[in-house]
Amino acid sequence: MPGIVRKNFDSADEVRPFEDGKGELDLVNTDRGPVGRAVFEPGWQWSRHVKPLAGTDSCQAAHAGYVVSGRMKVVMDDGTEDEVGPGDFTAIEPGHDAWVLGDEPCVMLDWVGFGDYAVSA
Template identity: 70%
Template sequence: MTRLMSRKMMCVNFDEPDETRPFEGGMGRLDVIDTDNGPVGRAVFEPGWRWSQHVKPIAGTDSCEAAHTGYVISGRIKIVMDDGDALEAGPGDFVSVAPGHDAWVLGDTPCVVIDWVGYGTYAKPAGA
């Protein structure tokens, strides 16, 4: 594992995360790295992934209740707020999303997103 930690620096490779949380149906995973500033996650959403089908059964909420602040590395994702506001994001896009939304992968390419706000409890069973 590439892991360098001191009081001034940190380098950790997502290929060897502190925790991996699989999504329902084998439709991707969330890799989590614990840092002094909180968890950072790399989500890999496979083509066909949809929050309401592949994470909702884990979360136990009607919509995604995590806030997200992240960067899309590859693939495309559509995010629709409970009130109907929507956006599409792709490679190179920064996204900030409030709680209360659904999301799904667009196209045939996995969508990979780094998020440094909302993945601390994301895809964890309710109460865990």
């Protein structure tokens, strides 16, 4: 493994578009696993724009990420909810829905849950 690894999301190893043009996931692969940058456009909601790809009732990915810009609401299957915004670190367990709040895209980085995210089941 090299001492320094540099990758750029603008030259991602893989790009996964969301349904209806509501954003995309840019994925870079590293020796330590994939890292993703997702741009969720206003109006994006997991249950409308990723669920058709995932084929599950709610998002079953665990996430550990950082919100670069925009805001998102997350609602767990048990009803627990929270909002995340710029500068927030968030850890989200499997079993949730989420959607963009407001009219600004939500940009998030994730070190855990984007490897298998937005992939056809």
